[in-house]
Every structure is written in structure tokens, then in C-alpha cells.
Amino acid sequence: MDGADFLIIGGGIAGLSAAARLAAHGKVIVLEAEDALGYHSSGRSVSFSHYGIGNEAVRALTRHSRPFFEHQPEGFCDTPIAWLSPSLYFAEEAALPRLDAQMANMAELVDTLEPLDAAALVRLCPVIKAGPGAAMRGLLDPTGLKLDADALLQSFSRQLRARGGEIRLGRQVEKIERRGDAWIVNDAVAAQVLVNAAGAWGDRVAVLAGVTPLGLEPKRRTVIAVDPGMDMTGWPFVHSVGGDFYMLPEAGLLLVSPVDEVPDEPCDAQPDDYDVAFAADRLEHYTMLKVARIAHRWAGLRTFTSDRTPTAGFAPDAPGFFWLCGQGGYGLQTAPAMATAVESLIAGTAWPLANIAPARIAPGRLLAR
Numbered sequence: 555m556d557g558a559d560f561l562i563i564g565g566g567i568a569g570l571s572a573a574a575r576l577a578a579h580g581k582v583i584v585l586e587a588e589d590a591l592g593y594h595s596s597g598r599s600v601s602f603s604h605y606g607i608g609n610e611a612v613r614a615l616t617r618h619s620r621p622f623f624e625h626q627p628e629g630f631c632d633t634p635i636a637w638l639s640p641s642l643y644f645a646e647e648a649a650l651p652r653l654d655a656q657m658a659n660m661a662e663l664v665d666t667l668e669p670l671d672a673a674a675l676v677r678l679c680p681v682i683k684a685g686p687g688a689a690m691r692g693l694l695d696p697t698g699l700k701l702d703a704d705a706l707l708q709s710f711s712r713q714l715r716a717r718g719g720e721i722r723l724g725r726q727v728e729k730i731e732r733r734g735d736a737w738i739v740n741d742a743v744a745a746q747v748l749v750n751a752a753g754a755w756g757d758r759v760a761v762l763a764g765v766t767p768l769g770l771e772p773k774r775r776t777v778i779a780v781d782p783g784m785d786m787t788g789w790p791f792v793h794s795v796g797g798d799f800y801m802l803p804e805a806g807l808l809l810v811s812p813v814d815e816v817p818d819e820p821c822d823a824q825p826d827d828y829d830v831a832f833a834a835d836r837l838e839h840y841t842m843l844k845v846a847r848i849a850h851r852w853a854g855l856r857t858f859t860s861d862r863t864p865t866a867g868f869a870p871d872a873p874g875f876f877w878l879c880g881q882g883g884y885g886l887q888t889a890p891a892m893a894t895a896v897e898s899l900i901a902g903t904a905w906p907l908a909n910i911a912p913a914r915i916a917p918g919r920l921l922a923r
């Protein structure tokens with residue numbers, strides 16, 4: 555039987571970022587079911603950090619994570635892990651009140667927001683349909699950050715290994731037992747602290763361990779990639795404030811999503827034809843582009859708690875069982891802050907998150923409902 559101080563189930567961004575920090579305090583082993591890191595949600599995201607998404611706790615976690623992305627730790631990665639990329643929100647007539655509400659929300663965190671009229675929308679992204687019957691006004695957040703998800707996953711893994719930690723791929727956790735004061739996983743590894751960072755499978759892992767599930771809700775989101783046949787240099791990450799469309803340029807293609815949230819089971823999520831067609835429809839509705847061919851399509855799961863706030867904390871009903879789940883659509887942009895919260899709660903370092911009490915992200919709040 556192998557032993558570890560901290561055993562982490564899940565090699566996505568949540569598990570790996572926490573593993574890298576915990577490795578400073580003891581032996582860490584990460585067990586990942588797939589043969590590659592980030593195979594599920596973490597490798598399927600559009601990898602952005604911005605304040606236009608999530609509740610007040612998510613925005614605070616995003617803000618606490620910014621310094622990590624803006625000034626990555628010495629030796630963390632040879633290439634940039636993040637770069638400035640503005641975010642633009644636009645509204646047709648009916649959605650103008652939502653635009654104003656979005657602006658008020660974001661102004662609490664960003665003091666450089668720019669209101670945009672229809673002409674300014676077109677200057678920033680020439681394909682947007684603007685004017686009467688189309689986008690009337692908008693808002694630019696110049697502080698958006700494009701993240702490199704692969705660089706983050708690889709760099710956290712390197713940091714973990716450099717601190718003596720181990721990642722075991724192709725190790726699906728199928729059996730979890732409590733013996734004495736240790737958790738025994740797959741009859742192979744024993745640890746005092748078991749961290750459940752299994753993403754969409756978080757509740758299933760809890761059930762294996764005899765722990766009360768939190769009612770996690772995996773929701774599928776679809777992305778298509780199209781070639782608009784034009785130079786997209788300088789285009790921002792464009793969102794309809796009504797919440798049914800976004801697009802952003804990446805590697806010469808335009809990524810487009812209908813911002814779907816379709817309830818799903820934990821699985822290797824695949825794009826549904828209807829959602830793919832809806833993505834193309836939204837692109838043609840909001841822009842002058844026509845979709846002749848879809849170069850790629852994919853789907854991934856965004857897994858939410860009932861209050862849409864990520865969770866980190868010990869299960870109230872099982873000693874040593876730690877929840878790190880429910881990252882929703884913000885798992886990358888909140889990972890540095892969540893990892894420091896995990897370190898504090900498990901290793902006893904100072905609480906790092908001003909304005910967010912541990913109870914705000916503790917799993918107990920979800921069980922009490």
C-alpha cells in the first residue's frame with residue numbers, strides 16, 4: 555500500500571492547482587482516470603478571465619486570482635500564461651436594461667469600463683450588426699485576460715512534481731474505504747486527507763466514499779470554430795448581454811458558443827446537432843458573417859453547485875474528506891484563489907481571501923439547504 559499525506563482525485567485545473575500548493579506541506583498523489591491531464595472540462599474551456607460572469611463570490615475569487623495570472627511566479631512557465639484581451643458586451647433594444655445592470659456590477663471591480671455606442675461597437679468589431687433592430691449599445695472591459703489552459707495545467711503539474719508530488723494517469727477511482735483514520739483508495743493508496751476534485755463526477759466520488767453528495771449539476775456547453783475568412787486582429791471577446799451568444803478569435807479561427815447550459819450526466823460530453831446549429835444561427839443573427847463550414851465543434855461540462863459558487867472545504871459528515879468541486883464556468887479564472895483557500899483549510903496557512911469567509915465556499919452551506 556502506498557501512502558500520501560494528501561490524495562487528490564481529479565487531474566483537472568482544480569485538482570492540479572491545489573496539488574501544487576499542498577505539495578509544499580506533504581506528500582501529494584493525484585489520481586486521474588484518463589490517460590491525459592485536462593481531458594474533460596479543463597481542456598475544453600475557452601480559457602478567459604473576466605468580471606462579466608458569476609456572482610459576487612465568483613467575482614471576488616476572480617479578482618484574487620488576477621495577480622497570479624498577471625505576474626506569474628518565478629519559474630512557473632517559460633511562456634505567458636495570460637495576456638490582456640478586452641471583453642465586449644452588446645445589447646439589442648430589449649436587453650438594454652441588462653447592459654446597464656452589467657455595467658453597474660462590473661464597475662465595482664473595473665474602473666476603466668467604456669460605454670460604447672453603435673458606431674464604436676463596429677469600430678471594435680466590424681462584423682457586429684449595429685444600429686436600430688440590432689446591437690444598440692455596448693460596454694468594453696479592457697481588463698479581460700486570455701488564459702493558456704494547457705500551459706496552466708502543465709505548469710501546475712511541473713510545480714507539483716518539483717515539490718515531490720506524483721500524478722498517476724489512467725487510475726479511475728472505483729473504491730474508497732475509511733480504515734481507522736485513513737482513506738484507502740482502490741486498495742492501493744492510503745491518505746489522511748482525500749481531496750475530491752473530480753469535476754462533474756464529484757457527487758459520484760462522494761457516494762463511493764459514503765459521503766453525502768452536494769447535488770452538483772453538470773451542464774453542457776457547446777463551442778464551434780469557424781473561419782471567417784478575414785483578419786481578426788484586435789477583435790475582443792464579444793458577448794451578447796442577453797446571454798445567448800459569445801465569440802472570440804483563437805489561432806486564426808473564430809470560436810462561437812450559444813452559451814448553452816444543458817443539464818447532462820457526468821460523461822465525455824459531445825456536441826448535440828441542435829446546439830451546433832444554434833451556435834451558427836446566433837453568429838448569423840448578431841454578425842454579418844455566414845457560416846459555410848464548421849471547422850471544429852466540441853462540448854464540455856460546466857458543473858455547478860445550487861448557489862453557483864465553487865466549493866472548498868471539509869465534508870461535515872466525513873473526517874478528512876475535502877470537497878473541491880462546483881467550479882462551474884469559472885474554474886480556470888478562479889483556480890489560483892481556490893488553490894490558496896485549499897492550502898489554508900488543509901495545511902493551516904493564513905486565510906488568503908479578504909471579503910470571502912470560509913463559510914461562503916464551505917460544502918456545509920449546500921447541505922443545510
Ligand SMILES: Cc1cc2nc3c(=O)[nH]c(=O)nc-3n(C[C@H](O)[C@H](O)[C@H](O)COP(=O)(O)OP(=O)(O)OC[C@H]3O[C@@H](n4cnc5c(N)ncnc54)[C@H](O)[C@@H]3O)c2cc1C
Nearest residue numbers: 564566567568587595596600602727753854884885886887
Ligand atoms: C465550453 C466551455 C468554456 C469554458 N470557458 C471558461 C472560461 O473562459 N474561463 C473559466 O475560468 N472557465 C471556463 N470553463 C469552465 C472550466 O473549464 C471548468 O470550471 C474547469 O475546467 C473545472 O475544472 P475541474 O478540475 O473541476 O474539472 P475537470 O477538468 O473536469 O477535471 C476533473 C477530473 O476528474 C477526473 N475524475 C473524475 N472521476 C474520477 C475518478 N473516479 N477517478 C479518477 N479521476 C476522476 C476526470 O477524468 C477529470 O479529468 C469553460 C467550460 C466549458 C465547457
